[in-house]
Amino acid sequence: MKPHSVAIVGAAETTELGKIPNMSNLQLHADAALNALADAGLKPSDIDGVACCREEPTEIAYYLGITPKWVDGTAVGGTSFLIHVRHAAAAIASGLCSTVLITHGESGRSNVAKARPPVHPGSLNGQFEMPYGVMGPPTMFTIPLLRYMKTYNVPIEKIAMVPVVQREWAAMNPRAMFRDPITVDDVLNSRMIAWPFRILMCCLVTDGGGALILTSADRAKDFPKKPVYILGTGESVETRLISQLESYTSSRAFRVSSAKAFEESGIKLSEVDHLMIYDAFAHLPIWGLEDLGFCGRGEAPDFIAERNTAPGGKLPLNTNGGGLSYTHTGMYGMFALQESVRQMRGEAPAQVKDAQIGVCQGVGGMFAAAGTIVFTNQDP
């Protein structure tokens, strides 16, 4: 897709974040959607394309009173929303529809009417992973880290710096769930989940949602908020089996997705002012920094420990506090996108001064999928 042809003109999260027992999973989608529509000054009848996952696009379109000409229900985990942005941009650029609403809502903490798809015992996961006592992402997403630490001789104290630095960003965000400063000792003395991962190295579990509205760049200036243009996009998938990843020190999906987005955007890495890397667990920003090319192999832990990604550093990363401190409903990609948009609009609580180019990197499943979006606030 040609850079600058599509823009985000509406963006919002649910009114509340964290613990929202008075809303169903479906209503969280709607609450976010209504906030995004208000942000863009639109009504449901102005929308002609819908994308979402876990809840069907059919359910969301009906519930909100939308008659779509285009739908996308791509569901490859928490990065799905980045992929929805990519698909929506292509659909708008090729004339399939004009104004797309992307929604996410998840009652991850309160579990109000949230569908949880079971793992079939005859599926590949059911036959070759479930019998060994896996217990959700904390016991699978985490398996590669020991191999990385041995390969690059990285001590656990360096990994623990990831949540420490992100908590500094969270402290500047009134909506972040955890805002009190933490130290490496706090991280390494917190409750053991799956060695070497302790609870402060694992993301939150919250209720919430978010929604985005996209339209063509030529219409984008007519909206109340400053347009956030899409410069480049990428996506890829690898495998749902953590045991079968090609590598335990790098993600193929990250590399393929980000290379495509950077190629399309024409930007250089040195031009990136603001970066979001989906952090379900403490090692993900390390994988992201290396696979996207910001750091050499094995160098990201030092890069983070030396405060390059911290407030005041040269590459501000996960400036909302991330999934580790801000919020994580179960599918965090929408919240990474929301922070990218806030930074490009200049309205983030921990605003990066004069940020012009932002990159958002998502992960789906457990290194199973990836999506990448390059944004800018600069008019074509």
Add this chain to the structure above:
Amino acid sequence: MTDYKKPLPQPTPETQHFWDGCREGKLLLQRCRDTGKAYFPPRPFSPFTGSRDVEVFQASGKAKLFSYVINHRPARGFEDDAPYAIAVVELDEGVRMMANIVDCPQTPEALQLDMPLEVVFEKVSDTISLPKFRPARS
């Protein structure tokens, strides 16, 4: 065995030979004849070339510990095992698989990456024996 509470795999037509092999104490892998490369999990075609020209062969059962976590929040049925290691092993034939490590303390000190392992089969039902690995004795 009838009170086995842990998740049981349900073989499919494409994986039945693997589970039949496990029941007989054999770790059966498949190999793509075009490339000579082994692969796992089972499927009746090569993931490298798409060719259906593949063969089943018995693996050596020798492996190395590739990576792992020690889970402190047990899955259903694993309450008496926690904390227990969930490991990925790399077989001498080049493929990796998830497994538990048995006959070994479930501690970081005892579980060293790259330690040599060998396959054992744990009979958990009349039809299913799960491949697991223990520190190599030979």
